[in-house]
Amino acid sequence: MNHLRRRQVTALITGALLTAGVALAAPASAATRAPTPLVVNARWGGHCTYDRLVIDLQGYVPPVTVTPVPELVYDGSGKPVPLAGKHFLSIRLHPAAGHDDAGNNVYQGPKLQKIHLSKLKGIALTGDYEGYVTFGAAFDTAPTHSTSVLHSPERLVVDFPHPATC
Numbered sequence: 163m164n165h166l167r168r169r170q171v172t173a174l175i176t177g178a179l180l181t182a183g184v185a186l187a188a189p190a191s192a193a194t195r196a197p198t199p200l201v202v203n204a205r206w207g208g209h210c211t212y213d214r215l216v217i218d219l220q221g222y223v224p225p226v227t228v229t230p231v232p233e234l235v236y237d238g239s240g241k242p243v244p245l246a247g248k249h250f251l252s253i254r255l256h257p258a259a260g261h262d263d264a265g266n267n268v269y270q271g272p273k274l275q276k277i278h279l280s281k282l283k284g285i286a287l288t289g290d291y292e293g294y295v296t297f298g299a300a301f302d303t304a305p306t307h308s309t310s311v312l313h314s315p316e317r318l319v320v321d322f323p324h325p326a327t328c
Contacts, residue, residue: 199224201260201295204271206282210328213282217318223311226318227254234298237289245284247300253320260290281305281324
């Protein structure tokens with residue numbers, strides 16, 4: 163009986179070790195996690211009653227936060243962004259990346275751009291770090307905004323209303 167009990171314990175330990183090894187090799191979350199969306203471009207346009215910023219993505223549009231900030235700074239360094247304006251918004255996407263897994267840039271849009279629209283006066287890519295991509299937007303007057311998501315291709319739209327100009 164002692165010999166049979168030893169075999170059962172050995173089988174249980176071996177099974178537990180194999181199960182632990184499989185769990186360490188392939189976490190369950192890895193199979194279900196979607197790839198990080200890639201930010202590939204940013205563009206803008208002026209319309210009669212609003213200015214629009216469009217951020218193009220590959221994958222899906224992740225959650226976004228749009229926050230008024232007293233000044234624009236580059237993520238990581240904290241250095242000021244050389245973009246004129248009196249009012250600024252930080253537009254942060256997470257999870258997102260402007261580079262692929264090998265570290266190659268996939269973002270092809272402007273890094274720093276002065277703009278001459280009714281409301282929007284400039285944009286800057288201020289960060290691409292640890293799963294966050296951040297843009298800064300500059301304005302002469304306090305902006306209001308609305309966000310929406312468009313599909314095929316995937317893109318985040320941020321509209322800045324202003325008095326009619328047409």
